[in-house]
Amino acid sequence: MPDSSVSDSLRPTFEWLYGGDCPPDEFRVEVAPDADFSSPAAVVGTASADALSWTPDADLSPVTHYAWRVAAGSASVIGPFSVLQEFWTGPLCGGAEMQPPQLISPADGSYVPDPSPLLDFDYPETACLQEWFSIDVSPDPDFATEALHATVGPSTEYDSDLAYLTDCTLYYWRAKAVYAEDMSGPYSAVSAFFTDITGGCAPHTGLPRIAGVIWADSCQAAGSPSPVPPAGCVWQEGGLAPDGVRQDAEPAIPGLLVRIAPGVCTSPDMGWTTGPTNEEGRYSQVVLPGTYCVWVFHDRDGNQAILGVGRWTHPPGGYDAPVRYEIEIDWGEERTDLDFAWWNR
Known part of the structure; x- marks a missing residue:
């Protein structure tokens, strides 16, 4: 299961490589929604030492974000787990009846000390997985100029190491679902935030x-x-x-x-x-x-x-x-x- 992929099966096959010097007795595979391996919904399985793959016996939940990991085990001792890999289960949404996303963070009217803040939103569709979204950030309320234009998905978060915001500036942001190259849903309501990156912006009592x-x-x-x-x-x-x-x-x-x-x-x-x-x-x-x-x-x-x-x-x-x-x-x-x-x- 490639990292950040979408599975078209609710019983995907997980594969890995093992380069240890000592052959293990078995491998332990853990699959959990949102990487919460203590959740009752987490799935645990074992594979023989020569299998290097495992398929769950029951369906995973549809339209869910999962993470999985694997560890070698010998004599009832479990070794260190692999790096987490994430994936989503389908089915994928088509281009019909796309919904406006709901913006979460930065919250409307908030102050942001980060020149590249995490942009977080939610999508109301639960019957299928929306694969792609478009995000715009602009200092103009009509988005005439762009500070950021990005495509993300299926994750509803965007994070970047690139500092794309200017200090002491009011920014507006929005998101929409997109499908193929020429179809998109309605934009979210627009949210605004004010950057105070250095702490040196003129003091005031709040955004109007x-x-x-x-x-x-x-x-x-x-x-x-x-x-x-x-x-x-x-x-x-x-x-x-x-x-x-x-x-x-x-x-x-x-x-x-x-x-x-x-x-x-x-x-x-x-x-x-x-x-x-x-x-x-x-x-x-x-x-x-x-x-x-x-x-x-x-x-x-x-x-x-x-x-x-x-x-x-x-x-x-x-x-x-x-x-x-x-x-x-x-x-x-x-x-x-x-x-x-x-x-x-």
């Missing part, structure tokens, strides 16, 4: 964060019109409409992309996208101090397929044009109230 929730606004009205609108509704343009205040029963809207741009709100095409919003309708983006414009296109960035026909009811200030927030944010601040409400009529 822009965040909010997008929800589906509604107006539930029945019966004869009343001068007093029902809860959650207002009179508008001769009829009832949602009031732009979130009620307990109004659901979140996941999957939307939010636009963020440095500076005042001017061109509708400026800025970069962040998201998508999660199952709670939440988006979040770490930024540097400054002025920012935050808005959502109802008819761009893939949002129209989710929103359908309707209009914005929150924040106040316009129905059909993109409603926007223009904010100032400083070190240590978190603006988590930049919410949007959509009325799907």
